[in-house]
Amino acid sequence: MADPKGFLNASREDWPRRPVEERVRDWDEVYVPGALLPIIRTQADRCMDCGIPFCHEACPLGNLIPDWNDLVSRDDWRAASDRLHATNNFPEFTGRLCPAPCEAGCVLAINQPAVTIKNVEVAIADRAWEEGFAPPRPPDRLSGRTVAVVGSGPTGLAAAQQLTRAGHTVAVYERDDRLGGLMRYGIPEFKMEKRHLERRLEQMRAEGTKFRTSTAVGRDIDAAGLRARYDAVVLAVGATAWRELPVPGRKLDGIHQAMEYLPLANRVREGDMEASPLSAAGKHVVIVGGGDTGADCLGTAIREGAASVTQLDIYTQPGTERDEDAEPWPTYPKIYRLSAAHEEARELRTAPSADADARLFAASTLRFTGDASGHVRALHLVEVDAERRPVPGTGRRLPADLVLLALGFSGPDRSDGLVDQLGLGLDPRGTITRDADFATNVPGVYAAGDAARGQSLIVWAIAEGRAVAAAVDRQLTGSSRLPAPIGPYDRPMTV
Numbered sequence: 001m002a003d004p005k006g007f008l009n010a011s012r013e014d015w016p017r018r019p020v021e022e023r024v025r026d027w028d029e030v031y032v033p034g035a036l037l038p039i040i041r042t043q044a045d046r047c048m049d050c051g052i053p054f055c056h057e058a059c060p061l062g063n064l065i066p067d068w069n070d071l072v073s074r075d076d077w078r079a080a081s082d083r084l085h086a087t088n089n090f091p092e093f094t095g096r097l098c099p100a101p102c103e104a105g106c107v108l109a110i111n112q113p114a115v116t117i118k119n120v121e122v123a124i125a126d127r128a129w130e131e132g133f134a135p136p137r138p139p140d141r142l143s144g145r146t147v148a149v150v151g152s153g154p155t156g157l158a159a160a161q162q163l164t165r166a167g168h169t170v171a172v173y174e175r176d177d178r179l180g181g182l183m184r185y186g187i188p189e190f191k192m193e194k195r196h197l198e199r200r201l202e203q204m205r206a207e208g209t210k211f212r213t214s215t216a217v218g219r220d221i222d223a224a225g226l227r228a229r230y231d232a233v234v235l236a237v238g239a240t241a242w243r244e245l246p247v248p249g250r251k252l253d254g255i256h257q258a259m260e261y262l263p264l265a266n267r268v269r270e271g272d273m274e275a276s277p278l279s280a281a282g283k284h285v286v287i288v289g290g291g292d293t294g295a296d297c298l299g300t301a302i303r304e305g306a307a308s309v310t311q312l313d314i315y316t317q318p319g320t321e322r323d324e325d326a327e328p329w330p331t332y333p334k335i336y337r338l339s340a341a342h343e344e345a346r347e348l349r350t351a352p353s354a355d356a357d358a359r360l361f362a363a364s365t366l367r368f369t370g371d372a373s374g375h376v377r378a379l380h381l382v383e384v385d386a387e388r389r390p391v392p393g394t395g396r397r398l399p400a401d402l403v404l405l406a407l408g409f410s411g412p413d414r415s416d417g418l419v420d421q422l423g424l425g426l427d428p429r430g431t432i433t434r435d436a437d438f439a440t441n442v443p444g445v446y447a448a449g450d451a452a453r454g455q456s457l458i459v460w461a462i463a464e465g466r467a468v469a470a471a472v473d474r475q476l477t478g479s480s481r482l483p484a485p486i487g488p489y490d491r492p493m494t495v
Contacts, residue, residue, distance in 0.1 A: 003073065006045030012113035013039050015122075017340055020347045024302050027189040027269055029096075030340040040123045043116045044072040050107045054330040055117060058105025058493060060463040061087045061094075062485045065102060065117055072120055081128035084121065087485065089158045089462060090200055092129070093183065095122025096192045098459045099292075101492065105330035129199060136206035139167040145476045148173060148230040150217045150418070153181025154458050155449030156236035157204065158465025159472075162482050163234075164209045166473050172209060173226075175216035175416070178270070181238060183458075185263035188296050190303070190340070194269075218418030227422065232444050232472050236465065237418065239450035241430060243407040245288060249368030254376040258293045258406035265300045280306040284399040286379045287311040287358075288365055289406030292339075297404045298358055299341030302350060309358055310351040310398055316386055317361035331493050353398065364388065366395070368403065376400055412451040429454055437475070438468040438488050446472055452488065460486075 003009070015036045017023070023030050047069035055065045064083045071080035084091050095118055106114035128134045145168045149160045152174040164170045178184050180197045205211070217223050227233050242257045244250075256278060264276040275281075280301035287294045287301075290313025301309045315334075322333040338346070338357065345351060345358035354360050366380045383394035411430030412419060419426065425433040425441040431454050432447040434440050440447050448468035449461050463485045470484035 003045040006042070006073075007048055007108055007112065007115075010042050010046055012046070012116060013043060014116055015039075015119050017343070020344050023190070023340075024344055024348070027303060029193055030190050036119060036123050037127075040116075040120055041073055041075065044069040044120050046108065046115045047073075048108060052107075054105040054107055055102040055115075058330055058332070059102040060460050060486050060490065060492075061466070063087050063102065063121075065115075068124060069115065069117075069120055072124060077124065077127045077131060078133050080124045081131075081133040084124050085128070085134065087483070089161050089466070090154060091121050092125035092196045092200070093154060093192065094459050094462065095119075095125055096196070097183075097187060098457060099332075101332045101457070101459070104332040105493070107330075110329050134203065136203050137165055138207045139165055141167055142169060143167040143477060145169070145231045146171075146229075147232045147234060147472060147476075148226055149234045149236060150226075151181060151236035151238060151449070151451075152179040152211070153183060153236060153238050153449065154461040155238075155465040155468075156181070156234070157200070158462045159234050159236060159448060159469045160209050160465075161204055161207065162466055162469035163472060164204070164207050166469070166480070166482055168473070168476065170209050171212060171230075173212045173215050173217050173221075175214070175220075177214050179211055179213060185266045186259060186293075186296070188262065188265065188300050189269045190299055191296065216416045218416040218421050223418045223421035227442070227445060230444075231476055232446065234468055234472060235412075235418070235424075235432065235440070235445065235447045235451055236449045236468075237412050237451045239409040239411050239431065239455050240413045241410045242405070243410055245365060245405050245407060247365055247367050249370065249376065252368050252370040252376040253374055254370075254401060255368060255403040255405070258287075258289070258297050258404050261404050262293075262296060262300060265304070276304070278402070280304040280309070280402055282307055283401035285309045285402045285404065286398055286400040287404045287406055288379075289313070289408070290315060290359060290361075291406060291408065293408075294404075294406035295339045295341045297406055298345055298350075299339075301402075301404075302341065302344050302348065306350065306402075308350055308352070308399070309345060310354060310360060311345075311358045312363040312365065312381065313359050313361050314364055314384065314388060315361065317359075326495070328495065331495060353396075364390065368400070376403055379403060409450070409455045411454070434488055436488060438471045439475075448488075460492075464488075 049066045068080040068083040100118040103114040149172045285306045327333040342357040351358040379400040383391040432452045438446045448464040467484040470482040473480035
């Protein structure tokens with residue numbers, strides 16, 4: 001503990017965002033470049049080095065948070081990088097994309113604003129790259145065993161890196177033309193610039209991991225044949241089967257899934273096209289779904305120049321403080337949070353019908369109506385109570401030229417044939433079943449990440465990748481020194 005009075009002498013200070021009017025004119029990350037390092041040492045000083053650090057329990061990776069807070073406070077960035085990378089393959093991803101359940105579990109958060117754990121994490125990760133503290137770590141010797149990893153999202157990449165470093169020959173199969181999964185085409189550039197992803201992929205190539213893009217297992221190559229070629233197969237295909245909204249008018253033109261819309265905007269940024277065919281420019285946009293994917297659509301539509309953008313959330317608006325009875329510390333509370341996209345929408349008044357930002361809370365979609373050509377022109381909604389029952393007399397109509405459905409995902413997409421070709425077992429949710437060792441009902445085939453756990457956070461995805469790698473390594477060699485931070489049945493802390 002570098003400063004025993006740090007949490008008393010310093011208040012929480014977050015990485016400042018660039019002015020709204022400036023950042024909505026580009027696709028760069030929303031934070032002020034270079035503004036984090038001047039404040040991060042003082043913020044790390046606020047860590048109390050608790051006897052029982054609940055931030056460890058709140059983080060599925062088991063990040064050594066008090067350790068690297070202390071090292072940053074002492075300006076020992078190399079040691080801080082070593083501690084951080086000991087538990088997390090990709091801290092530059094989690095430091096930008098994770099909602100930080102560790103901060104909800106911070107002991108200081110019992111009666112004060114939590115330590116800025118996420119900001120300290122990303123500062124260490126970025127400094128590690130700048131100073132050369134994250135070189136490739138190829139294995140000293142090869143095991144002679146081969147592993148195929150299907151999917152290059154955070155789970156697949158974490159599993160592949162761990163298994164490569166353990167000495168196995170690993171090939172990653174990705175159905176898209178570029179690597180990264182949802183980090184590539186689902187996460188907008190303003191949340192994480194893709195240079196961070198490319199840098200980590202180059203590290204993995206230098207370590208010996210092989211990548212096969214534009215290869216859909218089950219469609220382009222036979223899944224059973226793939227299994228026969230490798231000693232083990234890890235399925236990390238994600239939960240990409242999106243949920244639908246079965247209401248009248250759903251078949252009208254102009255109503256699309258969020259994951260039809262976001263990849264096109266990202267492809268524009270990659271230089272594949274000049275403009276997205278689903279661009280929100282000049283349109284009245286309504287986003288159905290109040291989660292992070294909906295917020296990503298919101299920020300994207302603002303940058304594309306939408307005439308208006310409104311986001312519907314079926315839940316009632318949460319309060320600004322933790323409900324100690326329903327969600328006591330150290331669980332992750334459902335409170336009113338203002339993301340960068342919502343801050344932009346509030347300041348630019350993209351949704352005049354909303355109260356504070358672009359969101360309409362406790363709103364349920366009844367139907368869509370369109371024009372004579374079959375294109376959507378309006379969304380009809382009604383307010384609902386806490387049990388989602390319609391409130392009489394609250395019906396409303398919103399103009400809508402483009403509707404985006406961001407309702408979450410139910411499990412792996414079965415259209416490519418992978419599940420059926422292997423004969424994988426599925427649970428009632430549609431996710432792949434597995435045992436305590438991450439093994440499926442098919443010998444030699446393992447499942448990890450959202451495909452088996454269900455839709456979750458990036459920090460859980462990386463933890464799954466590390467854990468399944470340990471299970472595979474143990475099966476192939478008889479023992480393993482790879483860390484396994486979680487089991488397949490572990491879940492976040494709840495009441």
